[in-house]
């Protein structure tokens with residue numbers, strides 16, 4: 001218990017330090033405490049207008065053009081090798097496609113929001129490298145203010161030694177904790193008094209990806225945006241009937257680590273967790289279409305499910321979360337029992353959902369599958385992940401951006417949730 005409490009204090013400190021470093025601590029905390037997680041007007045944020053890479057496989061330089069100087073923090077992460085730059089919230093107005101092609105030590109880079117008030121750039125490296133120099137230059141000689149990062153090739157041993165203490169194997173990720181704490185505050189502000197609790201069952205709707213993690217992309221559409229639009233529409237539909245309280249893991253374009261999504265469901269003692277995604281087949285790997293419903297299993301139902309789970313589980317690496325595993329909990333027979341019961345409920349909901357969806361939506365030829373999705377791992381919350389369709393398929397993509405398709409699909413999902421919850425409530429009533 002004591003170590004748990006210490007850990008919380010540490011997390012709090014980390015958050016405050018991170019906030020101070022980002023020089024917008026007030027903005028972050030204010031945004032987190034407000035009723036809506038959406039930050040203040042976009043126009044107040046520094047603007048990043050261009051980004052470029054130079055150099056070779058031994059030394060690579062990254063330059064980001066800004067409209068004013070900012071404070072930042074840069075650090076490295078292992079397995080896979082990454083460099084993360086945390087900034088105060090920035091409006092990225094970079095040329096389309098920037099970051100897809102790398103150079104030298106940088107394979108590719110992505111950027112986006114990681115929390116209200118905080119942006120991040122994540123670089124995938126071709127191998128171990130150290131941050132030789134990192135600085136912000138004020139405007140000079142007709143050049144705008146610039147953030148510069150100089151990377152140098154190193155061997156793995158020096159790389160591991162150069163990792164910040166909080167990123168070394170024995171400790172939890174500082175940034176993931178900071179993000180998590182903010183998420184927890186945004187999603188579930190601690191009640192000041194226990195008056196009039198909302199006792200309705202909680203349904204957690206999880207829009208996949210977000211912020212620095214775009215998810216799959218095709219024809220100018222990002223999975224993160226498609227699934228957010230869908231998830232918000234699903235929330236509105238479920239809330240209409242008034243029987244359930246809906247909690248979203250995200251309501252804007254913010255990166256949320258997979259663990260934090262699970263934590264939100266568990267902290268809310270949710271009755272159901274529904275994760276919304278859209279799949280894509282890699283180029284040259286044929287065509288597939290239709291919606292698929294996934295549940296958790298130790299062994300994937302087929303190779304395709306395994307590929308997908310692997311791709312979805314990469315979200316944390318893409319978002320720049322330290323992937324060092326926490327020591328796993330001691331095996332607990334009670335957790336095991338809960339997990340088994342939860343899987344039964346997850347499978348029941350998956351079948352109900354398929355029954356409802358196939359009346360209105362094109363389904364994949366084998367629409368019920370399972371694999372080791374991290375986001376479905378709450379031991380006590382029935383969880384399913386729905387791939388709405390393939391953004392790589394022309395017909396599916398047309399559906400995904402169509403209001404009438406969305407409305408029909410949202411309707412069938414809300415219906416399935418209602419059927420599932422009705423049975424659970426009836427069962428709970430019968431056993432009391």
Ligand SMILES: [Zn+2]
Pocket residue numbers: 208209215216223277278279312
């Ligand atoms: Zn996805």
